[in-house]
Amino acid sequence: MPFKKPVQKYSASINTVELGTGDKKIAIGGESVLPFYTFDGEIANAPKVGIEISDLGMAEELPGLRAYYDGAESVADIAKKAASMEGVDFVCLKFAGADPNGENKPVEDCVAVAKEVAEAIDLPLVIEGCKNAEKDAALFEKVADALQGKNVLFLSAKEENYKAVGAAVGLAYGQKVGGESSVDINLAKQLNVLVTQLGVSSQNIVMNLGTAAAGYGFEYVVSTMDRVKAAALAQNDAMLQMPIIAPIASDCWGVKEAVVSEEEVPEWGPVDERGICMEITTAVSCLASGANAVILKHPESVKTVSRLIKELI
Amino acid sequence: MALKGLDIFKLTPKTNCKDCGNPTCMAFAMKVAQGAIEITKCPHLSEDVLNQLAESTAPPMKVIKVQAGDVEYSLGGETVLARHEKTFVNKDLFAVNISDDMDDAAVADVLDDSLKIDYDRIGERMYVEFVSVTYTHTNIDRMKELAQKAAQVGRGVIINCDCPKASKEILELIKDAKPILNGANAENYEAMSAVASEYNVVLGVTGANLDELYETVGKIEALGNKNLILDVGSGSIKAAFENAVQIRRAALLNNDRTFGYPSLVNAAALANGDVHMQTALASLFTTKYGSIVILQKMSYAQALALYGLRQNIYTDPQKPMKVEPGIYPLNKADENSVCCITVDFALTYFVVSGELERSGVPCNMFICDAGGYSVLTAWAAGKFSASTIAKFISEHDIESKVKNRTLILPGKVAVLKGEVEEKLPGWNIVVGPNEAVQLVKFMKSYQ
Numbered sequence: 001m002p003f004k005k006p007v008q009k010y011s012a013s014i015n016t017v018e019l020g021t022g023d024k025k026i027a028i029g030g031e032s033v034l035p036f037y038t039f040d041g042e043i044a045n046a047p048k049v050g051i052e053i054s055d056l057g058m059a060e061e062l063p064g065l066r067a068y069y070d071g072a073e074s075v076a077d078i079a080k081k082a083a084s085m086e087g088v089d090f091v092c093l094k095f096a097g098a099d100p101n102g103e104n105k106p107v108e109d110c111v112a113v114a115k116e117v118a119e120a121i122d123l124p125l126v127i128e129g130c131k132n133a134e135k136d137a138a139l140f141e142k143v144a145d146a147l148q149g150k151n152v153l154f155l156s157a158k159e160e161n162y163k164a165v166g167a168a169v170g171l172a173y174g175q176k177v178g179g180e181s182s183v184d185i186n187l188a189k190q191l192n193v194l195v196t197q198l199g200v201s202s203q204n205i206v207m208n209l210g211t212a213a214a215g216y217g218f219e220y221v222v223s224t225m226d227r228v229k230a231a232a233l234a235q236n237d238a239m240l241q242m243p244i245i246a247p248i249a250s251d252c253w254g255v256k257e258a259v260v261s262e263e264e265v266p267e268w269g270p271v272d273e274r275g276i277c278m279e280i281t282t283a284v285s286c287l288a289s290g291a292n293a294v295i296l297k298h299p300e301s302v303k304t305v306s307r308l309i310k311e312l313i
Numbered sequence: 314m315a316l317k318g319l320d321i322f323k324l325t326p327k328t329n330c331k332d333c334g335n336p337t338c339m340a341f342a343m344k345v346a347q348g349a350i351e352i353t354k355c356p357h358l359s360e361d362v363l364n365q366l367a368e369s370t371a372p373p374m375k376v377i378k379v380q381a382g383d384v385e386y387s388l389g390g391e392t393v394l395a396r397h398e399k400t401f402v403n404k405d406l407f408a409v410n411i412s413d414d415m416d417d418a419a420v421a422d423v424l425d426d427s428l429k430i431d432y433d434r435i436g437e438r439m440y441v442e443f444v445s446v447t448y449t450h451t452n453i454d455r456m457k458e459l460a461q462k463a464a465q466v467g468r469g470v471i472i473n474c475d476c477p478k479a480s481k482e483i484l485e486l487i488k489d490a491k492p493i494l495n496g497a498n499a500e501n502y503e504a505m506s507a508v509a510s511e512y513n514v515v516l517g518v519t520g521a522n523l524d525e526l527y528e529t530v531g532k533i534e535a536l537g538n539k540n541l542i543l544d545v546g547s548g549s550i551k552a553a554f555e556n557a558v559q560i561r562r563a564a565l566l567n568n569d570r571t572f573g574y575p576s577l578v579n580a581a582a583l584a585n586g587d588v589h590m591q592t593a594l595a596s597l598f599t600t601k602y603g604s605i606v607i608l609q610k611m612s613y614a615q616a617l618a619l620y621g622l623r624q625n626i627y628t629d630p631q632k633p634m635k636v637e638p639g640i641y642p643l644n645k646a647d648e649n650s651v652c653c654i655t656v657d658f659a660l661t662y663f664v665v666s667g668e669l670e671r672s673g674v675p676c677n678m679f680i681c682d683a684g685g686y687s688v689l690t691a692w693a694a695g696k697f698s699a700s701t702i703a704k705f706i707s708e709h710d711i712e713s714k715v716k717n718r719t720l721i722l723p724g725k726v727a728v729l730k731g732e733v734e735e736k737l738p739g740w741n742i743v744v745g746p747n748e749a750v751q752l753v754k755f756m757k758s759y760q
Binding site for chain 2: 303
């Protein structure tokens, strides 16, 4: 009796969302099969890898990472370097400096930085806020205005600020809205419903289902992604068919394994290497569970994850 | 073909004696049909009926026992394709690889660092479970020497060898270690299976493609050997991933028992020397359907990430991960440092301890037995209350161990403040922030 291959191909599919413009624009989503199951059906758009940079520059980063950006003075220079690294499909500019509990940079300054970065690179741009709902809403509105026509994705609209962010980013300025929920399929769906009810087309929404680093409650991330993909494909749930993005850099570089210095725990070895492994492990597992894009910080992890994607697709 | 619950029910004694641990024979039959319980759990079935049922009611994916030093591990036995459907049961194991073309320095380079990794993460020992020894047909004497060396380090042994004669000679030397013999293929399966059976060890089978592997497994099963593990191959990453998925799906979706075996992934061979790619592959196959993953070597950096991932993936969704209740001094805290209390849900522990460490303020973190629930859930279930906190303080003899009398409560259970003050006279009860991220700022006042 010959081997009979099981097939899990679905009639429903994940929405295709385009980011950026021109030659370097990318598309995520579009598939009707489980992650990397090319043997079940075509995956037209391979998952994409983004590199995260901060409006605060490289001052706070580890020396190993800083070395990659040697000579880059302004955030725009850093963005240019980031965009030239192997495997980078898009650049994510994070406004860590906008945080009211941190440097609390005024919105106008952030807009200026966003404009400089957008002009410096031709790769698609993702804007990440400072996690403060109120500040992000104000910031995103101005940045979305300033970057009209660039087809930028904003991370993220949350339960607390989806109205302001959705209306400005999605409706007024025609950019892409990232909806962030906290590792729960029902919350993710509810947010998608709310944002679409504002009038934002479901084709312009990307989901951030909430993230964690491997080892830190990451099982919830995996299972939420598994369940969202199952609902989107097997049950044709239109409110869960948005592609998934997983910005995992800050989770990975914030856990003990990637923070504690080599002096404190000599047997663990260099801290850079631990962070890289944490990023690779978390990113690959996210991709295998359904993420259509991941955002990492270290050029070495970006390169590896991107190579693995090429091998699998 | 799988039997339906009703078919099985007809063969039970229908006495509802509960000897199998189920309330009724019907319930038992249903569970057997789902593969959740083995038919042999019913002590009242005749030999005939058992034989008739054993084959068709066996779980779709076999449990294969492997020896790793003093520890016996189970591989396979999975019943679902995604962990949320029920749970994954038998975690994947890791191996590092040495081969007969390596000199002593190269072997030491692999083994010294890899075997040093040995630590505890939430009650689970994290270490490299296997040493894999690959025969490259360079030097059989060297191969034998390394196999013996591997057998002596107290971990499990995997022998990658496709020559039946060499395999027999190696196994004779290290038979007590019960190694996995990986190397059967379409050409040599008969002789390899004979060696594996003679020494009663697990046999690894591979094929040029899925069809060939399927046919070879079928032939080995026909020889009476069902103690197998399936090597997903090292031709390409894409093929290896497809094979791992297809093997698992065939077993669980199609109930195809020929592929109802655990899988072995040689990430070292697939990644061609690229260490980071091996980490990526190990993550991929830990998430989906690898049972043993062979790496070139293991560093602490890899281990910390991969074992964390594995522990999460193999956590039973119905049983929250718990940490041991007790006093956890952070940032070099002593008996005079401020005290904080929270629940024993592992995620809460990680997030809260991480933020407290980040604050740099020495503090004594108390982990209270709250059934492994999060703060609000435990509070709602009555498992995190003024009484349980007072009980914790007395049971762990806190008042004689710690001199500081300030106790910070999680902000989400601010309502408990008054009651805790009543139960713990002499303590200054402070309500902390709602979210862990606010702790860094909050703790500054206790510097």
